Amino acid sequence: MRASIAAVLTALLLGQVDAAGVTGTAFGFASGTTGGGSAAAATPSSLAQLKEWITDNVARTIMIDREWDFTGAEGTTTGKCCSTSTTTCSGGTSKGQAWIQDTCDQGTWISCTYDNAAKSPLNVGSNKSIVGVGSKGVLKGKGLRVRGGNSNVIIQNIHITDLNPQYVWGGDAITLDGADKVWIDHKKFSLIGRQMIVSGWNAAGHVTISNNEFDGVTSWSASCNGKHYWTLLLLGAADWYTFAGNWLHDVSGRAPHMGTDYDASKIYFHGVNNYFQNVGGHAFDVDTNIWLLLEGNYFDAVTTPMTDNSLTRGGQLYTTTTVASASDCLAQLGYLCEWNRASGSGTWPDRTDSAVLAQFANYKQDLIGHTGVATVPANVTAHAGVGRL
Numbered sequence: 180m181r182a183s184i185a186a187v188l189t190a191l192l193l194g195q196v197d198a199a200g201v202t203g204t205a206f207g208f209a210s211g212t213t214g215g216g217s218a219a220a221a222t223p224s225s226l227a228q229l230k231e232w233i234t235d236n237v238a239r240t241i242m243i244d245r246e247w248d249f250t251g252a253e254g255t256t257t258g259k260c261c262s263t264s265t266t267t268c269s270g271g272t273s274k275g276q277a278w279i280q281d282t283c284d285q286g287t288w289i290s291c292t293y294d295n296a297a298k299s300p301l302n303v304g305s306n307k308s309i310v311g312v313g314s315k316g317v318l319k320g321k322g323l324r325v326r327g328g329n330s331n332v333i334i335q336n337i338h339i340t341d342l343n344p345q346y347v348w349g350g351d352a353i354t355l356d357g358a359d360k361v362w363i364d365h366k367k368f369s370l371i372g373r374q375m376i377v378s379g380w381n382a383a384g385h386v387t388i389s390n391n392e393f394d395g396v397t398s399w400s401a402s403c404n405g406k407h408y409w410t411l412l413l414l415g416a417a418d419w420y421t422f423a424g425n426w427l428h429d430v431s432g433r434a435p436h437m438g439t440d441y442d443a444s445k446i447y448f449h450g451v452n453n454y455f456q457n458v459g460g461h462a463f464d465v466d467t468n469i470w471l472l473l474e475g476n477y478f479d480a481v482t483t484p485m486t487d488n489s490l491t492r493g494g495q496l497y498t499t500t501t502v503a504s505a506s507d508c509l510a511q512l513g514y515l516c517e518w519n520r521a522s523g524s525g526t527w528p529d530r531t532d533s534a535v536l537a538q539f540a541n542y543k544q545d546l547i548g549h550t551g552v553a554t555v556p557a558n559v560t561a562h563a564g565v566g567r568l
């Protein structure tokens with residue numbers, strides 16, 4: 180009795196207690212990720228407290244019950260940006276993005292003003308759950324980064340938005356650079372200057388990216404068509420991704436781009452039941468040092484489901500397009516793979532590189548199940564994103 184009163188008093192002193200916390204359990208390659216674990220859910224009461232709780236070395240369950248607005252909090256920079264053909268967008272259907280960078284060989288300098296907060300993400304400490312309440316959790320003008328060997332992080336049910344969307348290099352929403360055990364679930368990304376998720380050059384480690392909405396609708400598009408180009412760039416040194424139930428819509432490139440000839444990078448990617456919709460450009464763009472198993476993904480009005488270059492750069496691909504390739508999973512993985520489907524889209528290539536099944540046979544415990552590809556459009560649009568836990 181005495182102990183429980185003490186616990187309640189301590190919790191009240193630390194912040195508002197909320198019984199909610201994380202919904203569900205990490206699965207796939209991020210299995211075992213517990214985030215803040217049993218730390219009592221608490222709601223920060225100021226921007227300063229939010230920053231302290233996210234970045235310190237204490238296991239925490241941090242509830243995001245409002246829009247935290249970082250725009251203006253760290254000032255703005257007025258300087259010069261590079262304007263190229265993808266900034267001026269002559270003949271395009273939308274405006275483009277100017278480039279925040281030091282050189283401008285391909286364009287002309289223009290003056291520009293951008294927000295500083297979006298360009299420096301918060302460094303997330305180890306053992307954190309950062310969780311939105313209902314559909315109220317928003318980080319406006321600030322991204323999150325797990326780096327420097329930090330691990331065991333759950334980021335769930337938060338909308339990250341408004342990172343200098345007019346500018347390439349305006350800010351990344353989530354960065355993994357020397358991380359492990361990260362579960363990114365039921366998030367929404369919109370109006371991001373650069374990447375919605377980026378990893379490299381250090382390891383991202385074991386990562387599950389599930390049930391997120393990547394909303395590319397923008398007035399500033401590097402492809403000049405109102406769709407965001409910089410979706411996911413996965414270039415870590417040793418990465419295992421489960422990518423499942425995500426809804427990527429109105430984007431135009433790198434959705435995702437993965438793989439690199441940098442150093443001894445090795446990336447394993449299991450993509451299951453994702454819905455790619457209205458992609459005015461490319462979805463998969465694959466480089467080398469990749470083992471890619473794709474099943475049950477639905478491409479709907481996607482100009483280029485996978486780039487031609489992906490087929491020749493050395494990446495190992497298993498694209499599950501035929502009865503034979505679906506059946507061949509059984510011997511190595513213990514189940515039948517699900518087909519991928521492209522509808523009103525460019526051609527989905529047929530690749531069955533045996534190295535993929537041979538590698539994934541080592542990770543059977545982390546391979547998640549799938550549902551029939553026909554259910555993907557309705558199910559993913561009903562469940563992905565914020566407020567749908």
Ligand SMILES: *[C@@H]1O[C@H](CO)[C@@H](O)[C@H](O)[C@H]1NC(C)=O
Nearest residue numbers: 235236237238304305306331
């Ligand atoms: C995170 O939790 C693990 C397991 O309880 C612990 O070993 C580690 O020291 C924690 N890290 C930090 C930075 O608190």
Ligand SMILES: *[C@@H]1O[C@H](CO)[C@@H](O)[C@H](O)[C@H]1NC(C)=O
Nearest residue numbers: 390424550551554558559562
């Ligand atoms: C719908 O998606 C959820 C995950 O978001 C999954 O658990 C469920 O099995 C799916 N249902 C169908 C019929 O595909």
